[in-house]
Amino acid sequence: MDNDIKKELMIVIFGATGDLTKRKLIPALFQLYKKNNISTKNPIVCISRSDMSNDNFISRLDMKKYIPKVTKDDLDDFIKLIKYHSLDFSENCNIDKCESCDNCKTLAMAINTLDKNNQCHGNRIFYLATPPSTFENISRIIRKTLPENCKGQMKIAFEKPFGFDLESSRKLNKSISTIFNEDEIYRVDHYMGKALVQDILLFRFSNLLYEQVWNNKFIDNIQITISESMGVEYRAGYYDKTGAIKDMLQNHLMQLLSLVAMDEPQSFNAVHVRREMSKIPTSLKLPHKNDLVISQYKRYLDNKNTDTSYIEEYGVSNKSKTETFVALKMEIDNNRWRGVPIYVRTGKRLKSTFAEMNIVFKDVSCKLFPKGTCYNNSSNTITIRIQPDTGIALSFNIKKPGPGLEIMPVKMDFCHHCLFNLNTPKAYEAVFQAIINGDQTIFTSWDSVESSWKYTDHILDIAKNKDLSYYGPGSTGPKEACDLLGASGRKWIN
Ligand SMILES: NC(=O)c1ccc[n+]([C@@H]2O[C@H](COP(=O)([O-])OP(=O)(O)OC[C@H]3O[C@@H](n4cnc5c(N)ncnc54)[C@H](OP(=O)(O)O)[C@@H]3O)[C@@H](O)[C@H]2O)c1
Numbered sequence: 001m002d003n004d005i006k007k008e009l010m011i012v013i014f015g016a017t018g019d020l021t022k023r024k025l026i027p028a029l030f031q032l033y034k035k036n037n038i039s040t041k042n043p044i045v046c047i048s049r050s051d052m053s054n055d056n057f058i059s060r061l062d063m064k065k066y067i068p069k070v071t072k073d074d075l076d077d078f079i080k081l082i083k084y085h086s087l088d089f090s091e092n093c094n095i096d097k098c099e100s101c102d103n104c105k106t107l108a109m110a111i112n113t114l115d116k117n118n119q120c121h122g123n124r125i126f127y128l129a130t131p132p133s134t135f136e137n138i139s140r141i142i143r144k145t146l147p148e149n150c151k152g153q154m155k156i157a158f159e160k161p162f163g164f165d166l167e168s169s170r171k172l173n174k175s176i177s178t179i180f181n182e183d184e185i186y187r188v189d190h191y192m193g194k195a196l197v198q199d200i201l202l203f204r205f206s207n208l209l210y211e212q213v214w215n216n217k218f219i220d221n222i223q224i225t226i227s228e229s230m231g232v233e234y235r236a237g238y239y240d241k242t243g244a245i246k247d248m249l250q251n252h253l254m255q256l257l258s259l260v261a262m263d264e265p266q267s268f269n270a271v272h273v274r275r276e277m278s279k280i281p282t283s284l285k286l287p288h289k290n291d292l293v294i295s296q297y298k299r300y301l302d303n304k305n306t307d308t309s310y311i312e313e314y315g316v317s318n319k320s321k322t323e324t325f326v327a328l329k330m331e332i333d334n335n336r337w338r339g340v341p342i343y344v345r346t347g348k349r350l351k352s353t354f355a356e357m358n359i360v361f362k363d364v365s366c367k368l369f370p371k372g373t374c375y376n377n378s379s380n381t382i383t384i385r386i387q388p389d390t391g392i393a394l395s396f397n398i399k400k401p402g403p404g405l406e407i408m409p410v411k412m413d414f415c416h417h418c419l420f421n422l423n424t425p426k427a428y429e430a431v432f433q434a435i436i437n438g439d440q441t442i443f444t445s446w447d448s449v450e451s452s453w454k455y456t457d458h459i460l461d462i463a464k465n466k467d468l469s470y471y472g473p474g475s476t477g478p479k480e481a482c483d484l485l486g487a488s489g490r491k492w493i494n
Pocket of ligand 1: 015017020021049128131159160
C-alpha cells in the first residue's frame, strides 16, 4: 500500500467489547498512533452487540490499565479516533434482509459518513476479533454495507482460530472466498508478529554459518515449548470446548515449526515465504499413539497444594476431559528432516511463562574424548527465546579450566530485548502494521491452515483413544512428557 493510501484508511473492529480488543488491539493501535503510523485521519470504528454510548465504551476499554505509562494528553487525542456502534451480527441477524435492516443501514451510513469526513476513499481494514462462528455472517454484512461503487482497498483480518476443524475451516474459507479475494484476507496468528519469530527467517537465511548444518545430517532433534503459568482465567467457556491441541498446536506451534523447518524461499516476498511455510504441515508424518501425551492440571490433595484443579475452574465442567497440556513427537517426511524427532509441548498452569525453540545438534564430544571427560548433554544447541526475554543463544563446548581434558558446555547469548526493547513493536502492533502495509508475510495462508487442520484432526482422533494424564499446577508438566524423550535417551532442554 503506498503512503497516500496508508494515510487514508478506516479501521473497523468487530468484537470490540471483547478481551482481545481491550488488552491487545486498542493498545497496539495506540502505539501506532504514538509513532505517527496512524493519525487522526484513521477513524477506528468499534462494533459489538452490546448497546452503549461511545463514552461508556471508551471507559470500558480501561486504557490506563492496558497501555503502560500512558498520559492523559496522549489518551485525549487518541480517543477522538474511536467511534463505537452496536450491531447484532450473530445468527439472529438475517443477512438476506441486510439492506432493509435498520442496524446494517445505520452502520453503513455511519461508516460511509466517517469515510467521507476523513477522506478515507473507501480504504478499510476490517478486523474480526470474534469467535469463528461469526466470521461468515460478519463478512457478508461487511460486503452488504459497502457502497456499490466503493473503489477503496479492502482488507479483512480474521483472528485465530480459523474454523474448529478441517471441515468447518474449509466451509468457512469457501464462503469467505466468494466475498473477498485471497489478497484481501489476513488470517492472524499473533505469534508471527513477535519480534523473535520474525527474526527466525533472517537468522537462518542471512547467516551462512547456520543454514549449511540445518538438516538431519547435523541436527539430532528440535524442541518447541510454549509454556503458560496462567490457567484458563475467564476464558473457560471457550477453552473447555477447545483444549490445548486446537488452541495452540494447530496454529502457534505449527507456525513456529514451519518457520524453523521450511526450505529457503525464492525471496522474502509474502507469496514465496508462505508457499514454503505451507509445505511443512503437509509433509508431517502421521504420529503413533505413543507419540502423543495429553494431560490436565490437577491439584494433589496429599501435598498441601492449594492450587485449583482445571475441573474446579469457574465455567469448567467437573467431568471435563479437556487437555490443558499436550506434548507430541513429530517428524517431517522430507529429505532435509527425515529421521529428526521434533518435540513440541504446550500447557497451562505450568511453572513459568515462556516460549522457546531449541535446535539440538548431534553430540560428537563423546566420540572424540575419553569416557569421563564428556557430559552426556554437551550437544551444541541453538536456543531461540521468543518470550518473555527474547534472544538467541548458542551453547558450545570448551575445555574446563584446570589440569586434564574435561569438556564443559558454555553459552554465547544474544539478548535481543536488552539491545532493542524500547524500539521493538509488540506482536499486535506488528500485525496491524503489516495489514496497513498490505504485507501478508506474517499471516497464515489458506494452504497452511488447511494442512494444519488435516494434521490436527488426526491428532484429535488419536487423543480420543488415549487416557488423560495429570500434572500438578505450577509444575513443568506431566512425567509422561519427559518419557516421550526419555525413551530415546533425550531430555527436554529447560
Ligand atoms: N483474548 C485473547 O487473548 C485472544 C488471543 C488470541 C486470539 N483470540 C481470539 O479472538 C477472538 C475474540 O477473543 P476474545 O477473548 O476477545 O473473546 P471475548 O472476550 O469473548 O469477546 C468476544 C467479542 O465478540 C462478540 N461476540 C461473541 N459471540 C458473539 C456472537 N455469537 N455474535 C456476535 N458477537 C459475538 C462479543 O461482543 P458482544 O457480546 O458485546 O456483542 C465480544 O465483543 C476469539 O476468536 C479468540 O479465540 C483471543
